[in-house]
Amino acid sequence: MQLLEQAPDGVRLTVSTPAEDIRAAAAANDSLILEFETFRDGRGFSLAAVLRGQGYQGRLIAAGKILPDQVRHLRRCGFDAVELTPGADPAPWRRMDQVFSAAYQPASGDDLLVWRRRHAPAAEDAVALAARLNAQWADADADDLLRAVLDPALGRKAVAISSFGAEAAVLLHLISRVQPHLPVVFLETGQHFFQTLAYRRELTERLGLTEVRDVQPDAASLAASDPHGDLWRHAPDACCDLRKVQPLAKGLEGFDTRITGRKRYQNRQRATLDPFEAIDGVLAVNPLASWSAEQIETWLHDHQLPRHPLVEQGYPSIGCWPCTRAVEAGENARDGRWSGQEKTECGIHGRTLAPAC
Amino acid sequence: MYRYDEFDAALVRERIAEFSDQVNRRSSGELTEDEFKPLRLMNGVYLQLHAYMARIAVPYGVMNSRQMRQLAHVARTYDKGYGHFTTRTNIQFNWPALQDLPAILSDLADVEMHAIQTSGNCIRNVTTDVFAGVATDEIEDPRPWCEIIRQWSTIHPEFSFLPRKFKIAVIGAAKDRAAIRTHDVGLQIVCGEDGETAFRVFVGGGQGRLPHIAQEIASAVPGQSLLAYLTAILRAYNLLGRRDNIHKARIKILVAAVGIDAFREEVERQYEILRLEDLRIPEAELARIQAYFTPPPFADLPATSPAYDAARRLNAEFARFIRSNLREHKQAGYGAIIISLKPVDGVPGDITADQMEVVADLAERFSFDEVRASYEQNLVLPHVRLEDVHAVWSRLRKTGLATANADLATDIIACPGLDYCSLANARSIPVAQALSRQLADADLQEKLGPVRINISGCINACGHHHVGHIGVLGVDRKGEEYYQITVGGSPDEQAALGEIVGRSLPAEEVAPAIARALDRYLEIRAEGELFIDTVRRLGADPFRTAIYEPIDAAA
Numbered sequence: 001m002q003l004l005e006q007a008p009d010g011v012r013l014t015v016s017t018p019a020e021d022i023r024a025a026a027a028a029n030d031s032l033i034l035e036f037e038t039f040r041d042g043r044g045f046s047l048a049a050v051l052r053g054q055g056y057q058g059r060l061i062a063a064g065k066i067l068p069d070q071v072r073h074l075r076r077c078g079f080d081a082v083e084l085t086p087g088a089d090p091a092p093w094r095r096m097d098q099v100f101s102a103a104y105q106p107a108s109g110d111d112l113l114v115w116r117r118r119h120a121p122a123a124e125d126a127v128a129l130a131a132r133l134n135a136q137w138a139d140a141d142a143d144d145l146l147r148a149v150l151d152p153a154l155g156r157k158a159v160a161i162s163s164f165g166a167e168a169a170v171l172l173h174l175i176s177r178v179q180p181h182l183p184v185v186f187l188e189t190g191q192h193f194f195q196t197l198a199y200r201r202e203l204t205e206r207l208g209l210t211e212v213r214d215v216q217p218d219a220a221s222l223a224a225s226d227p228h229g230d231l232w233r234h235a236p237d238a239c240c241d242l243r244k245v246q247p248l249a250k251g252l253e254g255f256d257t258r259i260t261g262r263k264r265y266q267n268r269q270r271a272t273l274d275p276f277e278a279i280d281g282v283l284a285v286n287p288l289a290s291w292s293a294e295q296i297e298t299w300l301h302d303h304q305l306p307r308h309p310l311v312e313q314g315y316p317s318i319g320c321w322p323c324t325r326a327v328e329a330g331e332n333a334r335d336g337r338w339s340g341q342e343k344t345e346c347g348i349h350g351r352t353l354a355p356a357c
Numbered sequence: 358m359y360r361y362d363e364f365d366a367a368l369v370r371e372r373i374a375e376f377s378d379q380v381n382r383r384s385s386g387e388l389t390e391d392e393f394k395p396l397r398l399m400n401g402v403y404l405q406l407h408a409y410m411a412r413i414a415v416p417y418g419v420m421n422s423r424q425m426r427q428l429a430h431v432a433r434t435y436d437k438g439y440g441h442f443t444t445r446t447n448i449q450f451n452w453p454a455l456q457d458l459p460a461i462l463s464d465l466a467d468v469e470m471h472a473i474q475t476s477g478n479c480i481r482n483v484t485t486d487v488f489a490g491v492a493t494d495e496i497e498d499p500r501p502w503c504e505i506i507r508q509w510s511t512i513h514p515e516f517s518f519l520p521r522k523f524k525i526a527v528i529g530a531a532k533d534r535a536a537i538r539t540h541d542v543g544l545q546i547v548c549g550e551d552g553e554t555a556f557r558v559f560v561g562g563g564q565g566r567l568p569h570i571a572q573e574i575a576s577a578v579p580g581q582s583l584l585a586y587l588t589a590i591l592r593a594y595n596l597l598g599r600r601d602n603i604h605k606a607r608i609k610i611l612v613a614a615v616g617i618d619a620f621r622e623e624v625e626r627q628y629e630i631l632r633l634e635d636l637r638i639p640e641a642e643l644a645r646i647q648a649y650f651t652p653p654p655f656a657d658l659p660a661t662s663p664a665y666d667a668a669r670r671l672n673a674e675f676a677r678f679i680r681s682n683l684r685e686h687k688q689a690g691y692g693a694i695i696i697s698l699k700p701v702d703g704v705p706g707d708i709t710a711d712q713m714e715v716v717a718d719l720a721e722r723f724s725f726d727e728v729r730a731s732y733e734q735n736l737v738l739p740h741v742r743l744e745d746v747h748a749v750w751s752r753l754r755k756t757g758l759a760t761a762n763a764d765l766a767t768d769i770i771a772c773p774g775l776d777y778c779s780l781a782n783a784r785s786i787p788v789a790q791a792l793s794r795q796l797a798d799a800d801l802q803e804k805l806g807p808v809r810i811n812i813s814g815c816i817n818a819c820g821h822h823h824v825g826h827i828g829v830l831g832v833d834r835k836g837e838e839y840y841q842i843t844v845g846g847s848p849d850e851q852a853a854l855g856e857i858v859g860r861s862l863p864a865e866e867v868a869p870a871i872a873r874a875l876d877r878y879l880e881i882r883a884e885g886e887l888f889i890d891t892v893r894r895l896g897a898d899p900f901r902t903a904i905y906e907p908i909d910a911a912a
Contacts, residue, residue: 019596040395040478042518046595049515053630067392069379076514092382099375102364104508105584106635107515114364114508119641 001071001097001181002081002210003090007033007061014064015044026051030058033083039065045077052078052108068092072100075181076107080210094213098183101157101254117155126256126278133276133283142287145275146178149257149285156283158257160184161248161348162212164200165318166333167296169207169305171261171288176207182259185251187348188214189243190222191232191320195309202306215251217243232322236338240346243320248348257283263291266317267334267344293333319346358419358727359504359649361469368511369466372473376400377459399479399517401472402458406779411450411461412475417485417503417527418446418730425717425728427468429710435461440713442698442706444770444821445482445524446730447475451777473511478519480510480591484526486534487731490650491739493687497546497554499529501647502583505638509584516591520598521606523591524563536732536848538562538571539824541608542590547577554580560590560620561612562852564818569609570852572617574624580643585636589628593620653725653740658690662744677799678750678761684737692743694724695763696736696753701797702790703760705771706734715756723749733770735763765802766810766875767793770821774814774831775838781814783831783838788812788867795868796875805875808888809848824848826889827871828855840867844874844900845892858901862908870904877903 011025012033026032032051034044048060062074063083071082071093084090102112137148150158160175162168162184175182186200204212221242225231231239252258263286264273273289288296300307310318314326316333327336338344361369376396383393401412413428420428428448432440435457436450443449453461465471474481483503490498506525510516516523526537527544537543539562549555555577562571578586594608597615612620669676684693696716699705708716716736720728723745724738731737741749753759762768769792772778774785789812796802811825815832822828828843840862843855862870875888877899882891892900 039392040518041600042478042516042520043596043600045515045518046592049592050596050627050630053632067388067396069375069396070518073514073517089387092378092387095378096375099378100371100512101367103514104368104511105513106632114368115639115642117364118362118645119639 001075003093004081004083007063007083015041015047019047019050022047023054026056032058033061033063036062036064036066039067039070045073048078068096071097078108112152112155112157116152126281126283129283130276130278134274137275142174143178145285145287146174150179156257157255158182158259159252159255160259162186162261164196164203166308166311166316168261169203170296170299172203172207172209173303173305174287176209180208181210183211183213184209185213185215187244187248188216189320190217191243191322193310193321196318199308206306215247217247236323236341236343245347257285259285261288262286263288265293269344358421369471372471373459373462373466395477399474399477401475403476405777408452409455411453411458411472413448413465413470413472414475414482415446415448415730416507417483417500418487420728421726422717422721424468424470425713425720427464429713431461431464432710439707439709441773442708442730442734444732444734444819446484446732447482478521479517480513480523480525483507484535484732486528487729487737488534488684488693489529490652491686491693492530493685494530494532496548497529498650499527499546500650503527504646516595519595520600531850533850536824538852539564539848540571543571549577549579556583561609563607563609564821564823566604566816567610568823568854569613570854572612574617574621581637584638585628585631585633588631588636589624592627593623655688655691658742660689665743665746668747675747675750678759681761681765682763683746690743691740692746694738694741694746694749696758697760697762697768698735699762699768700757700760701793704786705769705789712756712758715752719749719752733768761799762802764807766796766805766808767802769793769810769812771812772814772819778814780817781831782833783814785812785814785820785831788829788840788864791868792871795872806887821848823854824852825855827874829867832861834861838864840864842870842904844897847889856897858897859905873903874900
């Protein structure tokens with residue numbers, strides 16, 4: 001669900017508008033704003049459900065008097081976004097949207113339906129599932145891999161991880177085409193280039209991703225272990241652990257499937273990467289595993305996706321500013337990460353792949 | 358009975374987390390009281406005259422001994438040692454502290470209970486025939502369908518902010534023991550054309566200020582289409598129901614205003630745009646839920662038991678209890694025992710923590726661990742061996758739960774009234790108590806036979822006065838509590854609204870007036886004729902005369 005400070009200009013109708021007029025407006029516009037005059041008036045939920053039932057594919061934005069406690073209902077009835085009242089704190093809206101892990105009744109969106117999950121084939125362990133999916137989808141393209149893992153019948157609770165780095169736009173673009181409300185976790189380590197933070201905002205907005213979540217290090221741990229913000233100087237592993245590994249573990253709680261943008265060409269450890277793998281009992285999905293650097297470039301170019309501002313300054317792989325440098329001609333893309341150290345992975349992608357971490 | 362799986366359990370826990378978040382936002386001022394109110398109501402938390410009240414859901418009235426013991430624990434730990442069963446087969450605690458509510462909800466979640474949607478403008482607890490799975494005339498056990506509706510209606514994204522509350526009842530026999538025609542939607546299981554389960558659907562019933570008997574909207578909706586049809590009804594109501602006047606916001610007003618035929622057409626229009634494949638109950642899920650309600654492992658018993666027959670012969674008090682409180686069971690050698698919560702001078706529906714524990718023990722030992730709440734505010738042990746009935750009765754008797762008055766004149770339905778309720782105009786409990794004293798003579802009650810007397814403390818009709826054979830409604834006359842009497846109401850398949858017999862009476866005159874009406878019935882009834890049938894044959898006039906003649910003469 002996208003939380004908007006202000007809805008874009010467009011047709012704005014109150015929920016007391018007769019259903020036929022709303023239907024006519026929907027037929028003529030690809031974006032509609034439905035205004036609730038009081039949060040108690042639940043007509044808007046049915047109006048959205050009716051519009052979606054009639055096949056309206058455009059954007060539906062809820063506005064007016066709505067409580068954070070209704071955001072989940074709005075989403076499930078077919079709204080894409082909510083316009084918050086000026087100055088509203090988005091935190092309770094995000095919390096209330098995610099408070100339930102499943103729902104009984106079918107509705108818009110891909111919430112995990114209890115009635116379907118109960119009768120899903122007996123839960124396979126992640127290792128068997130990964131093996132099965134690798135065999136089944138051996139020749140599939142990235143779109144299909146994503147669709148396969150997000151198929152509600154599979155009953156997985158999925159999240160994507162993105163660095164909003166140099167090549168991140170490709171995976172996020174694919175996600176925006178398949179399921180724009182898929183939760184996407186961004187590790188806001190507190191040590192990012194400011195260009196990365198700007199790019200995170202720009203790309204999210206541009207792709208219409210509604211569930212990008214900033215996951216931050218625990219304030220108390222930060223104060224205890226890295227009060228001056230210079231832990232990276234003497235203990236980069238500890239720094240990664242504090243600012244990435246631990247927060248990510250928290251951010252991924254409740255998810256059994258994570259989608260990453262890792263690719264085989266990135267480094268030696270990733271050279272044999274499969275599209276599906278099991279990491280500590282969790283299914284990891286790498287839709288771009290087999291892509292080449294050229295394919296990535298072509299995709300970015302063909303779809304006119306915005307580039308990370310540091311790419312043109314010679315940063316082909318971008319992490320936190322202290323541990324990332326530009327690379328010289330002839331170096332590997334990731335040679336600029338933890339340059340001069342044995343370290344090649346931060347550890348968020350699991351021990352199986354990065355024993356050196 | 359149904360047991361939670363991991364998904365049901367997670368949802369109830371997540372609901373508590375959600376509610377705690379809401380309570381915190383209310384405390385910090387992020388939510389105004391106006392915003393918080395519907396959220397707390399949907400979690401069963403009312404603000405009453407003297408304290409908060411917590412209403413706990415007992416889905417379609419079915420409980421096990423563990424749950425009953427936990428209710429006793431809640432009554433003892435967080436309340437004043439008792440609880441009150443309601444006409445929606447829920448239980449209310451009248452004195453919890455607000456800060457204890459998360460703990461209460463958590464204790465309840467431990468035994469698969471919750472307070473979700475026991476109030477608010479949403480779909481409320483589904484009710485059913487208290488003799489589901491027991492009654493000999495049943496086509497099919499309605500409880501699996503109740504459970505399906507419970508799940509489907511729980512935290513429904515589209516129907517959590519309806520114009521007004523919405524109540525659904527389901528029965529599995531032609532005989533209506535759940536008052537389905539007084540519900541927003543009443544469902545009666547019938548045999549469909551293909552021999553499969555189907556539902557006769559009634560819509561637009563309701564009591565309150567403007568009472569209506571529900572009308573038939575569909576004669577046989579196939580079971581597989583039930584949720585789609587309910588969705589279409591609720592969607593039509595959510596879009597078209599009035600929101601400008603709280604007294605005219607129930608679906609009954611909409612159906613009456615547009616007419617049942619126009620409403621049916623609107624429902625059919627909505628039905629057509631539903632994605633039916635999504636709303637079809639998966640067959641595996643239906644089978645899974647039905648499996649929880651397969652009959653318990655009954656023993657193969659003869660139709661009667663010598664010990665039971667001997668006890669009836671030898672003990673007149675026990676024999677009376679059998680006559681009034683034991684109901685026939687479809688399984689030979691078993692019976693269903695009604696535990697009356699209407700002792701003489703008692704508060705209808707109230708039960709102490711100690712009594713709850715006795716009931717839990719009896720359910721565990723003698724009734725396959727099952728106990729039911731009925732909308733008449735009694736409890737039922739559904740599956741008791743006839744040879745055990747005497748032991749059960751003895752234990753009930755010791756704990757004050759063996760009142761032999763089920764369905765008789767002192768089996769009074771009454772709302773909490775002005776003793777607790779912030780909406781009430783008059784007290785209900787003292788009137789019910791006076792009436793139970795007036796009619797306490799057990800022989801007289803047996804002679805009178807089944808009479809349903811229902812008392813509401815205000816026009817909202819929680820005490821079902823409109824459909825009592827005799828109804829009593831508390832009204833406020835210039836600051837004084839007065840009571841209006843109706844006769845001829847009926848909650849069953851011949852549902853009817855009672856007729857007001859005359860001007861309202863002060864509290865102390867109510868019980869004698871009703872006693873006179875019942876005496877008149879004994880005088881004028883035909884051989885073997887029930888009270889309600891006499892009213893149907895002769896109208897209200899003889900009873901009006903009986904009630905007012907002496908008062909008018911004295912004036």
